[in-house]
Amino acid sequence: MFLGHVAVGLAAKKPSRKPSLGTLLLAVELPNLLWPIFLALGLERVYIVPGFTAVSPLDFVSYPLSHSLLADIGWASLVAGVYYLAKKDDRGAYWIWVCVMSHWILDAISHRPDLPFYPGGQVEVGLGLWNSRPGTILVEGAMLAGGIYLYLRATRPRDTVGDWTFWSLIAVIVVLYLGSMFGPPPPSRRALEAMALGLWLIPAWGYWIDRHRELRL
Ligand SMILES: [Zn+2]
Numbered sequence: 387m388f389l390g391h392v393a394v395g396l397a398a399k400k401p402s403r404k405p406s407l408g409t410l411l412l413a414v415e416l417p418n419l420l421w422p423i424f425l426a427l428g429l430e431r432v433y434i435v436p437g438f439t440a441v442s443p444l445d446f447v448s449y450p451l452s453h454s455l456l457a458d459i460g461w462a463s464l465v466a467g468v469y470y471l472a473k474k475d476d477r478g479a480y481w482i483w484v485c486v487m488s489h490w491i492l493d494a495i496s497h498r499p500d501l502p503f504y505p506g507g508q509v510e511v512g513l514g515l516w517n518s519r520p521g522t523i524l525v526e527g528a529m530l531a532g533g534i535y536l537y538l539r540a541t542r543p544r545d546t547v548g549d550w551t552f553w554s555l556i557a558v559i560v561v562l563y564l565g566s567m568f569g570p571p572p573p574s575r576r577a578l579e580a581m582a583l584g585l586w587l588i589p590a591w592g593y594w595i596d597r598h599r600e601l602r603l
Pocket residue numbers: 387417418453489493
């Protein structure tokens with residue numbers, strides 16, 4: 387999933403309160419942010435197979451460190467623990483943990499059965515929403531709309547920057563999403579890794595937005 391992860395990060399702003407939108411987006415995207423690093427290190431593997439699913443040409447052959455349930459529980463606990471030690475905000479730490487775990491659940495809805503429960507595990511899950519382009523667009527589009535609605539109800543811009551940074555992020559991720567769905571597959575694995583590393587811009591953008599918005603009372 388792609389837009390769905392961002393939607394969860396947006397929706398989590400109100401209940402979590404204190405964490406920056408950047409931290410929440412880092413949490414919901416964490417497995418995808420770690421994935422290109424493990425690919426580059428040769429610890430995880432992916433094949434680009436045009437038409438593999440209706441939505442994505444990626445055959446996730448092996449990604450136990452970024453995308454097994456057990457590893458994601460570990461990543462969630464690590465990030466939430468570091469946040470708690472730094473901020474002493476248990477509510478925020480709890481929501482960061484939930485945000486990281488939401489990634490595995492949403493991926494389990496969209497991917498083919500390729501998500502392991504633990505590294506080396508033979509049982510892999512995935513409900514295969516990506517086999518349907520209209521179904522994927524409907525679910526992810528509705529989730530993003532819901533996330534935007536909840537985020538805008540929870541926060542207000544402090545200045546004009548708080549408005550245009552938010553809407554430009556939404557515009558960019560929607561264009562990238564449609565481009566990945568309807569455009570050509572990545573030309574090589576190196577190109578795919580570089581594109582995936584670009585996802586780090588999403589949390590960075592979130593920190594920028596958050597500095598220019600505040601919670602509504
Ligand atoms: Zn993922």
